[in-house]
Amino acid sequence: xxxxxxxxxxxxxxxxxxxxxxxxxxxxxxxxxxxxxxxxxxxxxxxxxxxxxxxxxxxxxxxxxxxxxxxxxxxxxxxxxxxxxxxxxxxxxxxxxxxxxxxxxxxxxxxxxxxxxxxxxxxxxxxxxxxxxxxxxxxxxxxxxxxxxxxxxxxxxxxxxxxxxxxxxxxxxxxxxxxxxxxxxxxxxxxxxxxxxxxxxxxxxxxxxxxxxxxxxxxxxxxxxxxxxxxxxxxxxxxxxxxxxxxxxxxxxxxxxxxxxxxxxxxxxxxxxxxxxxxxxxxxxxxxxxxxxxxxxxxxxxxxxxxxxxxxxxxxxxxxxxxxxxxxxxxxxxxxxxxxxxxxxxxxxxxxxxxxxxx
Amino acid sequence: xxxxxxxxxxxxxxxxxxxxxxxxxxxxxxxxxxxxxxxxxxxxxxxxxxxxxxxxxxxxxxxxxxxxxxxxxxxxxxxxxxxxxxxxxxxxxxxxxxxxxxxxxxxxxxxxxxxxxxxxxxxxxxxxxxxxxxxxxxxxxxxxxxxxxxxxxxxxxxxxxxxxxxxxxxxxxxxxxxxxxxxxxxxxxxxxxxxxxxxxxxxxxxxxxxxxxxxxxxxxxxxxxxxxxxxxxxxxxxxxxxxxxxxxxxxxxxxxxxxxxxxxxxxxxxxxxxxxxxxxxxxxxxxxxxxxxxxxxxxxxxxxxx
Numbered sequence: 001x002x003x004x005x006x007x008x009x010x011x012x013x014x015x016x017x018x019x020x021x022x023x024x025x026x027x028x029x030x031x032x033x034x035x036x037x038x039x040x041x042x043x044x045x046x047x048x049x050x051x052x053x054x055x056x057x058x059x060x061x062x063x064x065x066x067x068x069x070x071x072x073x074x075x076x077x078x079x080x081x082x083x084x085x086x087x088x089x090x091x092x093x094x095x096x097x098x099x100x101x102x103x104x105x106x107x108x109x110x111x112x113x114x115x116x117x118x119x120x121x122x123x124x125x126x127x128x129x130x131x132x133x134x135x136x137x138x139x140x141x142x143x144x145x146x147x148x149x150x151x152x153x154x155x156x157x158x159x160x161x162x163x164x165x166x167x168x169x170x171x172x173x174x175x176x177x178x179x180x181x182x183x184x185x186x187x188x189x190x191x192x193x194x195x196x197x198x199x200x201x202x203x204x205x206x207x208x209x210x211x212x213x214x215x216x217x218x219x220x221x222x223x224x225x226x227x228x229x230x231x232x233x234x235x236x237x238x239x240x241x242x243x244x245x246x247x248x249x250x251x252x253x254x255x256x257x258x259x260x261x262x263x264x265x266x267x268x269x270x271x272x273x274x275x276x277x278x279x280x281x282x283x284x285x286x287x288x289x290x291x292x293x294x295x296x297x298x299x300x301x302x303x304x305x306x307x308x309x310x311x312x313x314x315x316x317x318x319x320x321x322x323x324x325x326x327x328x329x330x331x332x333x334x335x336x337x338x339x340x341x342x343x344x345x346x347x348x349x350x351x352x353x354x355x356x357x358x359x
Numbered sequence: 360x361x362x363x364x365x366x367x368x369x370x371x372x373x374x375x376x377x378x379x380x381x382x383x384x385x386x387x388x389x390x391x392x393x394x395x396x397x398x399x400x401x402x403x404x405x406x407x408x409x410x411x412x413x414x415x416x417x418x419x420x421x422x423x424x425x426x427x428x429x430x431x432x433x434x435x436x437x438x439x440x441x442x443x444x445x446x447x448x449x450x451x452x453x454x455x456x457x458x459x460x461x462x463x464x465x466x467x468x469x470x471x472x473x474x475x476x477x478x479x480x481x482x483x484x485x486x487x488x489x490x491x492x493x494x495x496x497x498x499x500x501x502x503x504x505x506x507x508x509x510x511x512x513x514x515x516x517x518x519x520x521x522x523x524x525x526x527x528x529x530x531x532x533x534x535x536x537x538x539x540x541x542x543x544x545x546x547x548x549x550x551x552x553x554x555x556x557x558x559x560x561x562x563x564x565x566x567x568x569x570x571x572x573x574x575x576x577x578x579x580x581x582x583x584x585x586x587x588x589x590x591x592x593x594x595x596x597x598x599x600x601x602x603x604x605x606x607x608x609x610x611x612x613x614x615x616x617x618x619x620x621x622x623x624x625x626x627x628x629x630x631x632x633x634x635x636x637x638x639x640x641x642x643x644x645x646x647x648x649x650x651x652x653x654x655x656x657x658x659x660x661x662x663x664x665x
Contacts, residue, residue, distance in 0.1 A: 037575070038463060038573065038575050039574075040463070040466070040467065040470035040471070040572075040573055041573055041574070042470060042471045042573065046471075070574075070575060187617050187619070189613050189617050190616060190625070191613075192629075193578075195573075195575070195578070196578040197564075197569040197571065197573055197576050197578070198373070198376075198564060198568050198569055198576070198578065198580070199578070199609075200569075201569045202369060202373055202609060202613055203613045205365070205369045205610075205613075206366075206369070206613035206616075206617050207613075208365075209362050209365045209366060209369070209614065209617075210362075210614065210617040210618060212617075221569075221571075221573055221576075222571060222573075223569040226473070226569055226570060226571065227569075230476075244471065244472070244473050245473050245571065354619055355616070355619060356619070358623050358625055359623075
């Protein structure tokens with residue numbers, strides 16, 4: 001047993017040293033990234049890494065970047081984050097929801113380092129900012145397309161964890177679908193992981209066997225797209241354009257574009273103008289983009305484009321009343337818009353979701 | 360009825376990689392070697408199989424190369440632990456870490472490429488039979504290999520002289536050595552076999568299950584395979600049951616969710632693991648059975664001239 005512990009300790013040390021490299025003086029600005037998955041997931045982490053590469057391309061010699069992949073979403077995340085802080089990173093982007101507490105704890109210890117936490121809401125120290133994108137705007141467009149394209153009137157949603165970010169996406173999707181077909185139903189399967197291709201494939205197969213003919217997902221791999229292609233139904237890509245995995249399958253995809261934000265924030269550190277903030281950009285800032293509308297009739301694509309445009313120019317917002325909660329009570333009255341607090345902490349389903357929200 | 364067949368096929372797909380890797384590891388442990396590097400060998404198989412299939416355009420060549428890659432990778436483990444007498448637990452863990460890292464590096468150029476699926480068999484007439492056709496004659500070749508392997512290993516271990524030799528090495532390497540058995544050679548072969556099986560399991564993931572390569576795509580299945588060996592108390596038949604039980608619970612819980620059964624999703628997703636723990640506890644309580652089947656020399660190094 002002692003030997004096992006030793007081996008574990010040794011492996012942990014190896015992982016740490018990867019992050020603790022280069023503690024030399026830094027005339028360069030060093031931007032560091034903590035990733036939940038591998039950079040090659042072709043989804044969430046891939047897009048963040050594209051943002052990192054954009055920072056490198058933009059600033060060239062003036063900047064140095066580093067990243068750590070597969071960092072677990074637990075208290076364990078604190079060590080690599082702090083290792084980064086010690087190694088001379090000027091700004092650290094922690095790119096998953098549950099890095100929230102470790103990020104804030106590290107921020108308390110290293111007040112000179114700037115921390116940027118993606119998709120969270122805690123800013124306990126002046127050197128922590130939070131940022132996210134309004135992905136749900138894209139979900140609404142997807143919902144409309146799904147309702148037009150589905151023959152069974154039921155779509156399947158592969159969900160990761162019941163956090164507000166995911167719940168918001170599910171609600172937005174069903175609202176979009178119901179704007180086209182009021183009786184549209186949505187089946188949700190929780191896989192309790194962000195990244196496990198075989199498991200995501202299993203969930204996709206189960207949903208298809210249960211009669212859904214449109215798939216969408218809030219997990220990070222392209223597995224569900226492949227299953228949908230194999231079974232001959234339609235699906236939506238997630239986080240990046242997955243058209244290669246389903247040339248005849250993908251209807252569209254929500255593309256996360258983090259590059260503008262990362263460039264802006266690294267520049268702020270260089271200029272000494274970095275300030276704490278909380279941003280939530282959407283289609284208007286280009287941080288949420290839609291992949292080309294494919295595999296659908298022209299009228300459906302036209303409808304989707306129109307909705308996308310109206311969200312982008314601000315004339316339409318998906319969470320606008322009348323909206324009922326799942327239990328039938330009124331959430332938003334006619335014309336009422338959701339307040340940002342409820343949006344960020346969303347922990348309930350709207351009407352039409354065929355699932356019980358895990359609490 | 361179609362739904363049920365589809366569900367059973369999903370269960371087969373989910374269970375096959377576990378079954379393959381666990382069967383291989385069972386033989387390794389029966390020879391007295393504990394190789395915790397299953398995850399690493401599996402993922403090496405996955406990347407090698409995928410890369411080869413992409414380059415040659417043939418998933419079967421990919422699977423063969425995956426077998427070779429798994430075996431080759433296990434050779435490293437065998438050399439370190441059997442020849443250099445390094446600690447098996449530490450070496451196994453290192454093998455897993457190395458495999459995950461190395462496969463990521465090798466596979467970097469293949470990320471984001473849709474793979475070539477190893478299609479199911481298509482035997483004229485037989486594959487088209489109602490109900491049984493798809494199950495018995497229409498699945499991918501690796502599935503049939505995995506089933507044949509369990510029975511083959513069972514026969515080998517308990518009905519052949521070579522199998523007896525292997526078990527004797529695992530149970531008491533000193534006595535086996537005294538009887539003139541080349542302990543190290545037997546263990547080398549067992550470790551290579553385990554590596555080959557893990558490699559094929561990886562190929563199933565990247566060529567059949569989800570035809571793509573992404574870093575870390577084994578996502579802990581190697582560890583589940585390791586648990587299955589203990590779960591099965593080192594009996595091949597029980598590995599088969601265990602792997603399929605695990606696969607069935609995994610698939611079943613997704614269906615339960617999709618139907619809308621009011622059980623918390625977190626509980627359902629943890630069900631396969633809970634089931635494993637429960638069985639492990641039950642086995643541990645039955646001391647006699649544990650004693651009877653556990654290879655007594657498991658994890659112990661052997662130096663012939665001592």
